[in-house]
Amino acid sequence: MSKLKPYYIYIIGILILALSIVISITYGVKSVGLSDVVDAILNRNIDAYNVSVVQARIPRTLFGLVAGASLSISGVLMQSVTRNPIADPSILGVNTGASLFIVFGIAFFNIQSKLSYVGLAFVGGMITAILVYKLASSGYSGPTPIKLAIAGAATSIALSSIINIILMPNSNVMTTYRFWQIGSIGGASYEDILLIMPITIASIIVSLLLSENLNILLLSDEAAISLGLNLNRTRLIAAFCGVFLCATTTALAGPISFVGLMVPHFIRLVIGSNHIHLIICSGLYGSSILILSDVLGRILGRPGELESGIMTALIGAPVFVFIIRKAKVQSL
Amino acid sequence: MSNSLKANNISVGYGNGNILNDVSIHIPENKISVILGSNGSGKSTLLKTFCRLLTPNEGTITLNDTSLKCINSKKIAKTIGLLPQNLTAPEGIKVAELVSRGRYPHRKFLSPLSADDYKAINEAMCAMKITELADRSIDELSGGQRQRVFIALALAQETDILFLDEPTTYLDIAYQIEILDLLKELNQTKKTTIVMVLHDINLSSKYGDYIFAMKNGHLLKEGTPNEVITSENIKEIYGIESVVVSDPLSGSPFIIPASSHDTVQ
Numbered sequence: 302m303s304k305l306k307p308y309y310i311y312i313i314g315i316l317i318l319a320l321s322i323v324i325s326i327t328y329g330v331k332s333v334g335l336s337d338v339v340d341a342i343l344n345r346n347i348d349a350y351n352v353s354v355v356q357a358r359i360p361r362t363l364f365g366l367v368a369g370a371s372l373s374i375s376g377v378l379m380q381s382v383t384r385n386p387i388a389d390p391s392i393l394g395v396n397t398g399a400s401l402f403i404v405f406g407i408a409f410f411n412i413q414s415k416l417s418y419v420g421l422a423f424v425g426g427m428i429t430a431i432l433v434y435k436l437a438s439s440g441y442s443g444p445t446p447i448k449l450a451i452a453g454a455a456t457s458i459a460l461s462s463i464i465n466i467i468l469m470p471n472s473n474v475m476t477t478y479r480f481w482q483i484g485s486i487g488g489a490s491y492e493d494i495l496l497i498m499p500i501t502i503a504s505i506i507v508s509l510l511l512s513e514n515l516n517i518l519l520l521s522d523e524a525a526i527s528l529g530l531n532l533n534r535t536r537l538i539a540a541f542c543g544v545f546l547c548a549t550t551t552a553l554a555g556p557i558s559f560v561g562l563m564v565p566h567f568i569r570l571v572i573g574s575n576h577i578h579l580i581i582c583s584g585l586y587g588s589s590i591l592i593l594s595d596v597l598g599r600i601l602g603r604p605g606e607l608e609s610g611i612m613t614a615l616i617g618a619p620v621f622v623f624i625i626r627k628a629k630v631q632s633l
Numbered sequence: 634m635s636n637s638l639k640a641n642n643i644s645v646g647y648g649n650g651n652i653l654n655d656v657s658i659h660i661p662e663n664k665i666s667v668i669l670g671s672n673g674s675g676k677s678t679l680l681k682t683f684c685r686l687l688t689p690n691e692g693t694i695t696l697n698d699t700s701l702k703c704i705n706s707k708k709i710a711k712t713i714g715l716l717p718q719n720l721t722a723p724e725g726i727k728v729a730e731l732v733s734r735g736r737y738p739h740r741k742f743l744s745p746l747s748a749d750d751y752k753a754i755n756e757a758m759c760a761m762k763i764t765e766l767a768d769r770s771i772d773e774l775s776g777g778q779r780q781r782v783f784i785a786l787a788l789a790q791e792t793d794i795l796f797l798d799e800p801t802t803y804l805d806i807a808y809q810i811e812i813l814d815l816l817k818e819l820n821q822t823k824k825t826t827i828v829m830v831l832h833d834i835n836l837s838s839k840y841g842d843y844i845f846a847m848k849n850g851h852l853l854k855e856g857t858p859n860e861v862i863t864s865e866n867i868k869e870i871y872g873i874e875s876v877v878v879s880d881p882l883s884g885s886p887f888i889i890p891a892s893s894h895d896t897v898q
Contacts, residue, residue, distance in 0.1 A: 510743070514735060520720075521685075522686075523686055526684070527704075527713070527714060527717070530706075
């Protein structure tokens with residue numbers, strides 16, 4: 302299949318993203334006109350109802366942008382580190398592991414600050430990722446896509462039931478958890494976004510700096526070593542960035558699944574597997590997908606709204622089936 | 634100025650048992666060497682140890698008398714290249730892009746491919762006769778073409794020493810000859826030192842300048858094909874009876890294995 306020039310993919314990506322942002326700010330339960338948007342940005346007319354609607358939608362759109370890019374790039378990194386097309390934060394159980402640690406923090410240590418959520422999410426996500434990967438690696442054929450999916454699903458279910466055990470007898474924690482867990486980007490505030498931005502930006506920059514190493518990593522351990530790549534260091538740094546990117550998002554929005562799986566997969570189809578393009582474009586298109594999922598949730602869920610996490614799962618599940626059928630199915 | 638690569642009394646193994654025991658080898662410079670041996674004799678282990686995929690439990694591998702452990706890994710990668718046995722490429726990657734990965738040890742951090750890089754990539758593709766495949770996707774190629782692409786990747790690395798782990802396995806006889814001819818050409822034009830593991834004794838003696846015969850983790854015999862490929866040695870290495878004749882085309886020793894069902898005495 303001939304690949305399109307990255308140049309076009311970038312331009313289309315930027316256009317779609319710009320369009321998504323406009324739609325996200327103007328559409329919803331209450332639609333507003335562009336003049337209200339201009340007013341809101343210029344801080345004019347702040348008493349008008351429409352203007353305050355816009356001002357409420359700006360942080361969720363911004364967060365959708367950051368979260369979508371983070372999750373997609375996290376997916377790219379996890380797929381490359383494991384050399385497995387179906388690795389992603391939700392498949393590897395990173396989301397659930399992060400959730401468990403946060404619930405643990407809420408229930409037993411009464412932790413409320415978003416920053417502690419991020420820390421807990423990171424530790425929980427990292428431990429779960431390693432656990433699932435080791436589990437899938439056991440046995441003769443190594444971590445095949447199927448084994449990874451099964452190990453991830455099993456671990457996620459086990460961890461979810463632990464979350465339930467902690468939550469059930471504890472209605473206060475349950476309430477706090479419910480608002481956090483559903484995977485909504487609607488609750489994010491400017492402070493939340495500012496809080497995770499340094500971690501997110503740092504992780505994305507490090508991933509980009511690592512892109513040539515990741516290209517080599519995809520060849521095979523043997524080829525990579527003989528080309529002089531420091532295999533373990535590359536893997537470790539990439540895994541850290543991947544879990545950081547997913548943990549920050551999960552800490553603020555709860556688990557949002559499948560974005561990290563489907564976006565890199567399609568980007569790879571059109572642009573190839575050169576990581577510098579793969580990472581940037583996955584970020585661009587991932588942002589659009591999450592913002593549009595959020596808009597769709599607002600439209601379908603009227604008069605309330607459907608959380609973006611539910612929307613991405615609805616769109617993502619069929620894509621997952623498609624990918625796992627396409628990935629050379631081993632040991633089935 | 635050729636690079637001298639040596640194994641000094643190395644013992645290598647996974648876990649407790651050693652697969653290689655006290656092996657010392659000096660790779661002949663600017664020659665084609667072949668490592669022969671039965672399954673499990675340690676020939677692949679030996680090659681992997683030279684290529685840093687395994688670390689010796691005892692002894693050292695030295696490049697120009699400096700232990701590999703003390704040399705920066707990218708620097709080693711400019712001198713020692715490898716065509717591994719198991720090769721994978723990202724789905725849909727184009728031939729030229731895959732070959733360009735071989736430039737990794739030469740490239741500076743964050744800089745695009747330089748003129749030198751392009752020159753090496755083009756030369757490597759030219760040597761493997763895959764220039765016209767440059768824009769094709771790796772998935773569309775035949776087994777022989779794929780193997781040439783991966784050898785070109787290793788050639789783009791521009792190393793003085795090139796290891797190949799069973800480069801002809803899974804290929805039919807036409808491709809086997811094609812690949813070995815290309816390697817011979819490379820050795821003659823660029824003086825590249827080539828070391829490979831082969832299963833076919835006759836091809837080893839036809840193309841090899843020097844043979845290392847392994848058995849049970851020891852180096853049993855080494856020397857030119859004429860010195861090593863004799864019916865006594867074959868019996869010792871593989872435990873089979875054979876007749877050794879002269880290859881009418883190359884003059885190198887050619888073995889014909891004996892079977893208990895042979896009817897002519």
